[in-house]
Amino acid sequence: xxxxxxxxxxxxxxxxxxxxxxxxxxxxxxxxxxxxxxxxxxxxxxxxxxxxxxxxxxxxxxxxxxxxxxxxxxxxxxxxxxxxxxxxxxxxxxxxxxxxxxxxxxxxxxxxxxxxxxxxxxxxxxxxxxxxxxxxxxxxxxxxxxxxxxxxxxxxxxxxxxxxxxxxxxxxxxxxxxxxxxxxxxxxxxxxxxxxxxxxxxxxxxxxxxxxxxxxxxxxxxxxxxxxxxxxxxxxxxxxxxxxxxxxxxxxxxxxxxxxxxxxxxxxxxxxxxxxxxxxxxxxxxxxxxxxxxxxxxxxxxxxxxxxxxxxxxxxxxxxxxxxxxxxxxxxxxxxxxxxxxxxxxxxxxxxxxxxxxxxxxxxxxxxxxxxxxxxxxxxxxxxxxxxxxxxxxxxxxxxxxxxxxxxxxxxxxxxxxxxxxxxxxxxxxxxxxxxxxxxxxxxxxxxxxxxxxxxxxxxxxxxxxxxxxxxxxxxxxxxxxxxxxxxxxxxxxxxxxxxxxxxxxxxx
Amino acid sequence: xxxxxxxxxxxxxxxxxxxxxxxxxxxxxxxxxxxxxxxxxxxxxxxxxxxxxxxxxxxxxxxxxxxxxxxxxxxxxxxxxxxxxxxxxxxxxxxxxxxxxxxxxxxxxxxxxxxxxxxxxxxxxxxxxxxxxxxxxxxxxxxxxxxxxxxxxxxxxxxxxxxxxxxxxxxxxxxxxxxxxxxxxxxxxxxxxxxxxxxxxxxxxxxxxxxxxxxxxxxxxxxxxxxxxxxxxxxxxxxxxxxxxxxxxxxxxxxxxxxxxxxxxxxxxxxxxxxxxxxxxxxxxxxxxxxxxxxxxxxxxxxxxxxxxxxxxxxxxxxxxxxxxxxxxxxxxxx
Numbered sequence: 001x002x003x004x005x006x007x008x009x010x011x012x013x014x015x016x017x018x019x020x021x022x023x024x025x026x027x028x029x030x031x032x033x034x035x036x037x038x039x040x041x042x043x044x045x046x047x048x049x050x051x052x053x054x055x056x057x058x059x060x061x062x063x064x065x066x067x068x069x070x071x072x073x074x075x076x077x078x079x080x081x082x083x084x085x086x087x088x089x090x091x092x093x094x095x096x097x098x099x100x101x102x103x104x105x106x107x108x109x110x111x112x113x114x115x116x117x118x119x120x121x122x123x124x125x126x127x128x129x130x131x132x133x134x135x136x137x138x139x140x141x142x143x144x145x146x147x148x149x150x151x152x153x154x155x156x157x158x159x160x161x162x163x164x165x166x167x168x169x170x171x172x173x174x175x176x177x178x179x180x181x182x183x184x185x186x187x188x189x190x191x192x193x194x195x196x197x198x199x200x201x202x203x204x205x206x207x208x209x210x211x212x213x214x215x216x217x218x219x220x221x222x223x224x225x226x227x228x229x230x231x232x233x234x235x236x237x238x239x240x241x242x243x244x245x246x247x248x249x250x251x252x253x254x255x256x257x258x259x260x261x262x263x264x265x266x267x268x269x270x271x272x273x274x275x276x277x278x279x280x281x282x283x284x285x286x287x288x289x290x291x292x293x294x295x296x297x298x299x300x301x302x303x304x305x306x307x308x309x310x311x312x313x314x315x316x317x318x319x320x321x322x323x324x325x326x327x328x329x330x331x332x333x334x335x336x337x338x339x340x341x342x343x344x345x346x347x348x349x350x351x352x353x354x355x356x357x358x359x360x361x362x363x364x365x366x367x368x369x370x371x372x373x374x375x376x377x378x379x380x381x382x383x384x385x386x387x388x389x390x391x392x393x394x395x396x397x398x399x400x401x402x403x404x405x406x407x408x409x410x411x412x413x414x415x416x417x418x419x420x421x422x423x424x425x426x427x428x429x430x431x432x433x434x435x436x437x438x439x440x441x442x443x444x445x446x447x448x449x450x451x452x453x454x455x456x457x458x459x460x461x462x463x464x465x466x467x468x469x470x471x472x473x474x475x476x477x478x479x480x481x482x483x484x485x486x487x488x489x490x491x492x493x494x495x496x497x498x499x500x501x502x503x504x505x506x507x508x509x
Numbered sequence: 510x511x512x513x514x515x516x517x518x519x520x521x522x523x524x525x526x527x528x529x530x531x532x533x534x535x536x537x538x539x540x541x542x543x544x545x546x547x548x549x550x551x552x553x554x555x556x557x558x559x560x561x562x563x564x565x566x567x568x569x570x571x572x573x574x575x576x577x578x579x580x581x582x583x584x585x586x587x588x589x590x591x592x593x594x595x596x597x598x599x600x601x602x603x604x605x606x607x608x609x610x611x612x613x614x615x616x617x618x619x620x621x622x623x624x625x626x627x628x629x630x631x632x633x634x635x636x637x638x639x640x641x642x643x644x645x646x647x648x649x650x651x652x653x654x655x656x657x658x659x660x661x662x663x664x665x666x667x668x669x670x671x672x673x674x675x676x677x678x679x680x681x682x683x684x685x686x687x688x689x690x691x692x693x694x695x696x697x698x699x700x701x702x703x704x705x706x707x708x709x710x711x712x713x714x715x716x717x718x719x720x721x722x723x724x725x726x727x728x729x730x731x732x733x734x735x736x737x738x739x740x741x742x743x744x745x746x747x748x749x750x751x752x753x754x755x756x757x758x759x760x761x762x763x764x765x766x767x768x769x770x771x772x773x774x775x776x777x778x779x780x781x782x783x784x785x786x787x788x789x790x791x792x793x794x795x796x797x798x799x800x801x802x803x804x805x806x807x808x809x810x811x812x813x814x815x816x817x818x819x820x821x822x823x824x825x826x827x828x829x830x831x832x833x834x835x836x837x838x839x840x841x842x843x844x
Contacts, residue, residue: 379629382636436601490529497513500524
């Protein structure tokens with residue numbers, strides 16, 4: 001390793017490949033294993049109402065920012081309604097409009113999400129509220145509690161946590177009881193806490209979350225408390241004081257605006273239903289490839305049309321097959337006919353399976369060799385002779401397919417996928433080696449080629465590896481780095497350890 | 510004897526491996542643009558003649574297929590000659606003719622070959638059957654070496670040759686390659702020829718290797734290959750050095766034959782000489798290669814380099830004693 005550029009490049013390439021893969025696996029949630037499953041949650045909001053016969057306008061608040069989730073798709077379904085989506089900060093709503101609505105009307109909103117580590121940030125940046133003038137007797141109670149909590153806290157987070165602990169732990173304390181009395185629902189109670197927090201100028205709001213529970217047909221949004229610490233929104237459970245949005249709670253909307261509003265109708269009702277399904281992560285990743293806001297996702301083979309994807313599934317494995325060839329030649333010292341002929345044979349084995357592949361390869365090459373030995377006696381010029389061998393190979397392939405088809409072996413039909421030019425060249429080279437260096441060497445090289453082809457095939461058909469190379473094509477950089485390193489390997493080959501085994505260990509200086 | 514040698518032991522003995530030969534010597538000391546000078550034997554021969562290096566005389570060159578038809582005309586009245594491809598490797602495609610009866614020719618083995626078969630052979634050469642990558646080639650017809658009687662008892666037909674490895678202009682190892690029945694009269698170790706190590710200082714043979722077996726007896730003739738002293742040894746080394754100077758390759762294998770009448774002749778040069786010379790000598794190449802590599806400047810005068818090469822060998826432990834102590838018929842090898 002006297003050329004320092006080689007290890008440097010190799011390490012850089014390997015690290016780059018691994019780093020990009022790790023980013024895609026951990027942050028973007030690309031699946032590392034082919035059968036990895038993920039849960040997909042589908043939520044449907046159904047609005048039903050009785051229309052008055054005139055124009056109808058329906059507003060529905062829908063999820064906007066989804067920390068902890070990835071939106072896979074979203075549908076708005078309404079019969080002959082005009083639709084507009086309004087987005088403002090963290091609030092997002094859909095407005096359906098119809099000029100003449102009559103009788104019972106039903107509108108649907110559907111979203112499916114999966115859990116994800118992808119970072120997502122709330123967009124609203126609130127100003128500090130001014131302390132309200134509380135009415136007595138609440139003013140005194142609030143003042144006492146605010147001052148007590150201030151003693152035991154350092155910042156917005158700890159203040160809020162302490163306040164909620166105080167409000168929830170000592171419900172029988174007169175000041176707390178007084179404040180709780182006024183709030184008869186969790187939402188009211190959350191608003192009450194927000195009022196109290198205004199007294200210490202902490203911006204706060206309600207976050208409505210939907211609990212994701214499989215087969216819930218009438219789910220309700222639950223209120224959480226969110227406070228802003230100057231940088232980001234922190235969520236708390238107003239009843240328990242626990243911080244953070246719990247797992248399996250989908251943030252639906254923020255603030256006090258209603259979930260829906262209706263004009264031009266009566267008896268509106270919103271039903272939220274949740275269903276869970278398991279899908280292969282790879283399909284989810286494919287669906288979300290465009291949705292992910294990342295260069296790495298845009299440049300993934302997953303973004304290609306499906307038939308091109310299948311081509312790349314195979315192509316991306318060829319470097320691994322070539323790596324096997326390098327290993328076997330540089331470290332073991334096995335000779336083959338042609339450098340990458342074994343990889344091409346291995347590609348053909350994908351269709352024929354290993355044993356049939358070896359049998360067919362041996363059959364064609366031996367038959368071809370026999371005919372080639374006869375051609376030798378005809379004393380043909382080189383290129384016409386090669387052409388003759390090529391024609392013979394194609395003919396042999398056809399005959400094998402016809403005969404075995406009659407016998408009912410379907411597998412052998414894929415013999416047509418053998419690279420025929422490669423086979424013809426192999427036969428030609430093998431016969432020359434046979435004549436010049438003897439049958440032993442020719443057969444040894446042939447067996448070496450078959451052995452490496454089989455090994456390459458076994459590596460190239462590993463579903464886990466196929467999946468890895470396909471989803472993380474940047475692993476090519478790792479393979480490139482490894483081959484650079486192997487290109488500077490100057491140690492002995494395994495075959496040389498045998499070749500020089502009789503070297504006598506004498507009185508060396 | 511163990512099944513595999515330990516890499517550490519081989520390293521200690523300075524055995525050069527194929528990977529290291531390629532990466533540390535061939536790639537480093539042999540500029541690629543010089544390869545055609547040795548890969549094309551016609552170029553090598555012309556270059557050698559220009560620089561006054563002794564080579565077998567060139568009788569004719571066949572460049573085009575149609576010229577091959579007039580083989581008789583090209584041959585003139587030469588009765589014995591060698592036909593070989595300009596881009597051949599490993600001794601492949603070489604046809605030796607030792608006698609002629611009208612339109613049939615005799616090979617040294619005694620077999621006869623018809624003019625038609627010979628024309629086909631030339632045609633195969635021209636169409637690139639023996640050249641690397643199958644590129645169209647040329648056929649060279651040249652003087653057939655009458656080998657020195659010295660080798661009569663230790664050679665099975667064919668022409669034995671002397672392979673000298675020259676590194677940065679200094680010979681670092683040498684061996685004699687003897688054709689055997691198994692090698693079909695070719696001096697190619699891969700095909701079963703025998704390799705005998707030669708002491709650089711004295712030109713005296715030591716043990717030998719044949720098909721992976723180590724021993725000092727020719728497998729066909731049964732004659733001992735030990736303690737043969739090559740005549741004109743210093744002339745041979747000088748010739749090898751001249752070749753290296755002429756083509757400019759830093760790591761070179763020079764194949765030299767001993768003609769009965771003309772003395773040492775350069776047969777061909779090799780930019781990627783093999784590793785068996787180490788087995789024939791029972792000495793790792795790296796021991797000498799590193800000595801030369803460590804020298805910041807090397808002498809330019811041929812005589813000084815000759816002295817350097819011969820002193821390299823002083824450090825070389827003589828293996829002869831061991832070889833002769835061991836019965837060669839019970840070699841320490843496989844099978």
